[in-house]
Amino acid sequence: MKAIVGGDSGGYSLAENVDVPRPKPGTMLCRVHAVALNPVDHKIIDFSSVPGAVGGCDFAGTVVQLGEGVKRFKTGDRVLGVTFGLNPADKTAGAFAEYVLAIEDLSCHVPEALSFTQACSMGLAIATAGLALFQAPGLQLREPHLQPVERDSDVFVLVSGGATATGTMAIQLLRFAGYRPIVTCSPTNNGLCESYGAEACFDYNSPTCAADIREHTDNTLAHVMDCVTDAATMKMCYEAIGSSGGSYIALEPTTTTVKYTRRDIRADWLMAHSILGVPLELRGAFGRPSTPEHRKFGAHWFPLVEKLLQEGKITNHPLEVREGGIAKMPHIVEELRTGSVRAKKLVVPLVVV
Structure with a gap:
């Protein structure tokens, strides 16, 4: 071939x-x-x-x-x-x-x-958003159709980079899981993100972006998925998370100069390849052993998402x-x-x- x-x-x-x-x-x-x-x-x-x-x-x-x-x-x-x-x-x-x-x-x-x-x-976006949202930080799912979870109806989740392919997938999945997705994006992409279900959009170039998110969420934001993952974006996400702390999951290696500025935030990053359950034989921080819990999650996740597709x-x-x-x-x-x-x-x- x-x-x-x-x-x-x-x-x-x-x-x-x-x-x-x-x-x-x-x-x-x-x-x-x-x-x-x-x-x-x-x-x-x-x-x-x-x-x-x-x-x-x-x-x-x-x-x-x-x-x-x-x-x-x-x-x-x-x-x-x-x-x-x-x-x-x-x-x-x-x-x-x-x-x-x-x-x-x-x-x-x-x-x-x-x-x-x-x-x-859609495949990689389904895998990445699933791991970042519902496996890594442990947001709750309800089977079989991701119906809204009433007790989580006031829980905000920030998707940094909402206009990316993984971002728009995450917005949709969060809505069906009963959460309130908010995003950062360029103002030109506000309509795009809102069409997928984003409740509110914030300009990542604005110097008040983090403060605006804190105000919108009444200082309660506790979950962030960062599809951009550079030092400036990570800093903004950290500042947006409420005073009670929370979780920050990135799609690239995080910078330690920001990671340890708040001890009340659990920060990690993932590679969606781990959903395959095989060791990632790559150099440096990208290499890692097999992750059985990611493989188990994937076997449950894809048939579940298939229902939404159908x-x-x-x-x-x-x-x-x-x-x-x-x-x-x-x-x-x-x-x-x-x-x-x-x-x-x-x-x-x-x-x-």
């Missing part, structure tokens, strides 16, 4: 004779119809390139072969899923390929109302479709690296239907 792999001298390159992976127990071989690009796809190639390993995390496609023990899916099903691109421990695992192995309990059936280009953009209660982030198929993807990753794409997620169809 054709695939986009880590190049021998860095970057990505097109490989045209990669072995099609064989289904393992609990996995499904899928024909990839569309893939989405995420910031991690260009960051990981700089930090931890693995020559010959298939890149990419987000995909949607159709099941063509079942591994042993798979029961939720059958051949021909439309699925979306998440995987670990440029995985040193499994070079075939990435999504930027004509075929990929989907993990049964980290996949969702794609409803007919969603196209493959829409569906491919009922049309959650939807994808705004998209920007790039044509040219798999051969154009190294160029598209470079475009993402420049930071010129904002408030949209890049997706690439691989199969014309």
Whole structure:
């Protein structure tokens, strides 16, 4: 098959004779119809390139072969899923390929109302928002449809970077879990965030941003998910958290110059790849052993979110479709690296239907 792999001298390159992976127990071989690009796809190639390993995390496609023990899916099903691109421990695992192995309990059936280009953009956001909101700080869920939790109806949760793909997913999930999502974003994206369910939007460039959030939340904010994670944003989030303290979960390594300025805040950061339950064999702070509790959470989380998808209660982030198929993807990753794409997620169809 054709695939986009880590190049021998860095970057990505097109490989045209990669072995099609064989289904393992609990996995499904899928024909990839569309893939989405995420910031991690260009960051990981700089930090931890693995020559010959298939890149990419987000995909949607159709099941063509079942591994042993798979029961939720059958051949021909439309699925979306998440995987670990440029995985040193499994070079075939990435999504930027004509075929990929989907993990049964980290996949969702794609409803007919969603196209493959829409569906491919959701897997990593579902995993990241789920871990950051409902596993790491322990916000409460109610099954089976994330109905509002009455006793939490006055609990605010701040999503810093609400106009990101993970941000808009987090807003939607928080609403269905009964929380009151508020966000920071550029004022030009207020309407976008509000359309996904944000109760209030705050300008992260405003010198009074943290004070404004404190006033809006009556000094009660205790939960923050930071999709931006730089020193200035972390400082703002810390200042927005109420005087009783709380939790701060970031999607990048946190800075110690801010982390220990308040002892009443539990600060941590995560990599969504840990939801796969495999060790992350990466350098420095990004490397970590397997996290069984994240894998257990994922097996519970994806089937739960699938119910919301089937009922049309959650939807994808705004998209920007790039044509040219798999051969154009190294160029598209470079475009993402420049930071010129904002408030949209890049997706690439691989199969014309």
